[in-house]
Amino acid sequence: MAQKPFPNIPMQDSGNLTASACSTTRISVLLPMPFAGPFDYRAPADMDLQPGDIVVVPLGKRQETGVVWDATSSLPADLAPPVTEKKVDAARLRPVVCRLDLPPLSAELRQFIDWVAAYTLTPPGMVLAMTLRLHMRAAPTPTMGWALAENPDLNALRLTPARQKVLDLLADGNHRTTTDITNATGVSAGVVKELANAGVLRPVSLGPERPFGQPDAHYNPPVLEGEQQSAAVALRQTVTENRFSVTLLEGVTGSGKTEIYLEAIAACLEQGKQALILLPEIALSAQWMERFSRRFGVQPAVWHSEIGQRARRLTWLGAADGSASVIVGARSALFLPFHNLGLIIVDEEHEALFKQEEGVIYNARDMAVVRGQLARFPVVVVSATPSLETLANVEAGRYRHLVLPTRHGGAELPEPRVLDLRDHPPPRGLFLSPELVEDIGATLERQEQVMLFLNRRGYAPLTLCRSCGHRMECPHCTAWLVEHRNRKVLSCHYCDHTEPMPPACPQCGSDHSLTAIGPGIERITEEARQLFPDARLLVMSSDTLGGPAATAEAVAKISRREVDLIIGTQIVAKGWHFPHLTLVGVVDADLGLGGADLRAGERTIQLLHQVAGRAGRASSPGLVILQSYAPEHPVMQALLSGDFDAFMQQEAAQRKPGFWPPYGRLAALIVSADTPVAADEAAAQLGRTAPYGEGIQVLGPAPAPLAVLRGRHRRRLLLRTHRNIAVQPILRRWLGMVNLARNAKVDVDIDPVSFL
Template sequence: MTSDVSPSQPLSLFPPARRVKVLLPLPLDSAYDYAVPEGMDVGPGSFVTVPLGGRQIVGIVWDDEPDPDGVPESKLRPVAGVVPVPPLPEASRRFVDRMAAYTLAPPGQVLRMAMSSPKALEPASERTVYTAADPAPKDLRWTSARRRVYALAQEDPPRSAADLAREAGVSSGVVRGLADAGGLLPMRLPDSIFFETPDPDHPRAALSDAQQNIAEEMSRAVLAGGFSVTLLDGVTGSGKTEVYFEAVAAALGAGKKVLVLLPEIALSAQWLERFEERFGTLPAEWHSDLSPGTRRRTWKAVAEGRVQILVGARSALHLPFPDLGLIVVDEEHDGSYKQEEGVIYHARDMAVLRAQISDCPIILASATPSLESLANVEAQRYRLAHLPERHGEAELPQVSLVDLRKTPPPRQRWIAPPLQDALEETLAKGEQALLFLNRRGYAPLTLCRTCGHRIECPDCDAWLVEHRFGRRLECHHCGFSMKTPEKCPSCGDEGSLVACGPGVERLFEEAVAILPEARIEVVTSDTLQGPLAAAAFVDRVTSGEVNLIIGTQIVAKGYHFPLLTLVGVVDADLGLAGGDLRASERTFQLLSQVAGRAGRAGHKGRVLLQTANPNATVLRAIADGDRDGFYAAEADMRRDLGWPPYGKLAAIIVSGEDEGHVERTAGDLARSAPRLDNVRVLGPAAPPLALLRGRHRRRLLLKADRTISIQRVLSDWMSRIKPPSSVRVQIDIDPYSFM
């Protein structure tokens, strides 16, 4: 009797183990092979626990086919378990792959953003929430803080102690004390979150004919489904939000899910109020100000398909929506959509990619669209919906330039006489005004009058900014902070340190001196942290408690204050300096947006731009209301020079703690740079911030024709260099910052 197995073939009594690829949320370039134990049910998208080194880590079963000839079966490690949550949707997995390919970031690093709430993957537990005792104990001692907590606890749904304290603006001790006194009743509930379903048929404000036509057009696109991009271009106050709300209503009415992105969560205060007025309830939210528990519960609710609409910052783009039907990117031009750390990407562009993968419409809304979006309209890749007039009786404000060479402010003052006169007149009429200066703190530089020493950050090539309200000097790049010294750190002279230049705090001092009766509030990212603080600020302005706002760019867009009729820009030249290719465009957008805060509710508005360069193209375009002329000139300049969006650009940032290693790596990159037609490499050069957070930096720029696959060129280039482990090389496709 002969055997069918030759001596050279190993005899196996068991079939080969099933293999799967598992992508881990680590900066890894590919997924790893694992064996699936018999009887375990896993498929693409499954969350699984796998061994890695000596620890267990949660990853995702990826769509890639495992290589049967790869890791020997004897060395395959088994999947340890399946996490009982819905699989990561196919659209999310494709988004990870395509975003990684576009940004040239490791796929595992992109996946980490989609798994941003690891606690959501743990088994569900119970939590304690509180509702108001009805009736409250008769002997309860009331304080204003307790009354705020009790009023919140009377509302649905019941809240945790942490949420009650945060929303009422009190300490956790106040909540505990009220509960101990019997004013709050504890309840144990599953650790989940309930979101009410917005009502698309809830009564809404009347739309103008122009608004109605555009709303109907966008709603038809939503109901038809399929990928499309609409640029909703409307002047400030034209009612863009109300218009795209109708597209949102169409999506919700059809049972489709909606994602709305806002550039800064402080903008959400009035947006949420308008949403609740339109739909009868609030949407889910996603931003850094949420408590870890709320983020965990919201992430799980999105994954389980229980969230109909969510509004959030750029990170909301990575949430595991199973079936998106509409994406809206509000203020699509805003630079806050660009993430500069970790995976470097622009959320507007990635939102378009996400909509394409989900095969759904996306709306990009702005009063000052990006040149990139306008170029896509010109190339007929995007549709254009235009609202050229303000809604109702409101008219665009009159814009005037104040020539600081002819009417300068007094020495050590920054408000010129024409602006001071306008402020006095506006406040005397019972109206409100906004002074805009895009500089936080008291002064951007502290100088010694004796020796000329300038106080700099020890970890960055930047001056420390004086924050006089907080009695400290602070670096706005790395966060380093120190107490303001009494003596010069260099020469030791006492009382010799002086503030140079104005910030909003210094402007506040001047406003108090010249407008002693004004009710002033300073608004910056330091003072307006999160939606609750923003909502309280809105209440103070709309109630008339505040009649003069002094603020940075955080108040330049999105806000609607009916009685605000005057905007004064203290330094309109501030954003025009430097070699940033988008400096003019950004200045135009920022000043146009801040100007748009004036005269929004039937009251005539005016804007005064203080400048030492009144003939600057940007300022003349704003004063003359010639937006189209500005954009045409800017487009012609970029087209002639081959800059984005008419050419491609990538930055290569080399950084490390050892300056010599950084220099050598940057030099090696320059020597191995691609030499191709229509491709040019500039640098290496030290950027303005050559030292940032203790790391020395050098930059190279790759400039290419639009026909070039810039990712392919960069991948080939980077493969020729192996930098030392102490040096980091980052790639920024289409850079927005050149610092």
């Protein structure tokens, strides 16, 4: 969202239901399902229900968990959906079954859910589902432990040394879990069970488990000087002001941005409030957690898709009761039910990974700003290469701006060099220029580390037949199949279709005629092994790193200098600090500049700038070599000059005249159907009823760049308006005018970042 996301919104009162609602015992309950809104139920006389309470209600012949919702909405007029008054007669209302013993959802969170639903044109229950996930729709089970029984008959018990250890431990009167006992005494769980069966131990409820340590804001404060100290003081002041604001913390790679915003977290903790840090990539949490624990003495709570259900449950409850005072997580952490949230940090705010592309389609960076304004606390967005949307907000005075122009500790920014592959081509069939190979060899001889970057998984992006020209395509998508030679398969990176590599061309039957076209990371690894057989190689990509634990181990090996040459996809660009890495080689710097993507240049310079920033972060100078067939391209020239600001100003100048984001509003309608005829007919209906007027333009319908995805045929339309025209009312009217066939579907993407 380039524009101010919404006008000042009054906070919803979190007190009792309205008088009229209470007199009729009618309450609204929002269910985490794709319904248009909440349903009415009857509150039993003995159940004092308040908005936010988590309840069980009947739905058809089954029971479902939902949340008592507010009787009225305080959404701004341009977001509020039309009100339909269809109330069920009070005598027919079904009663609430029970209220669960879970912390209620706050007024701020309920209002946030309504806001996100209205902004994204999503049923509010689907947004609620991101907060009230399936494993949370039940009362928490208390943790059970053991205590010494009163007056146990020890004469009938044979006291072995192991049993005596347990009795001695519990003699202090403290209650402990089986795990606590076995860890403290070294005995097995069977010993504890034997004592319990003998009546020597009695079970006790320990209450809810609280596994989170409390970060100490004063544990290990950093020594900051100059611009770093000024920025840290400014961020601390922002937090202590106790009001909504958004601050962009911009700093070159290696300038210490993380250490500085940790000081804002410290200020938040000093006020007794919770803090949320959003990271774009789960893998980033490995080194980040180490920095956090070094600063605050404990690990924060973690929230992302790869933690187990038990950990998710504990973190959810920790957020709700305040025992998890700092949570770091992926974009979905934004919907946790915080007890007293006082700060959100959005690290690497420019990353497209903050955009959820399926289900509820939202941008976590923008919605973090919304949540901050609703609850009136500060938000800090952090980047070495801020997005144009964020820079436009700075320019308009909506965001504060703190800049760190130099690296921490006197380290110098790496020297950039563009290698023109037209003048210095690689040998036939290879992809590393002799000049780059020479620099890699010299760096390895100095016992310094090298990184090769290519943002393309697999061995080759295309496989074709030398005899008939047949190209191996995905049967479900308009995409080439990518060869993964290590696994001997061809794979689609859009729908995960996988098939074995055929021995002959499936079109003409020629044996051994299929050949790989272009490089993927596996092919570059193969070339590097041949060129540098003695180098210790490590490949970092989503194919080789199974999750945060594997990533943490890879990062540790690099830090211990057990790796000489790192070869990776975009995961290696993410904020890592490798002090012995001095050379970064970008295999294909032009990748990503093609096509009609509005943000192609912006994304490419951000990615390459981040990759380049991995080099020379300590005392040794760094060098970045960009292999390119278009060194005259503005992106390459900006990387050479180091003038990121000038490039972004040029991007802004190109977008302003056509009111392209962030200087206008944009919404995408993606039509999909199971046949091309149905997709064309649905798209044509939308085209015939398209809105028009001053400052409003509809582009399309046209086939989407991925015209078939997962077997569904796709068409796209783009609604573009001036900044002062809200798109939500227009889209509601537009979609309400068409009656699509049952096999057709329209997905709405407000503020799209992807145009596939």
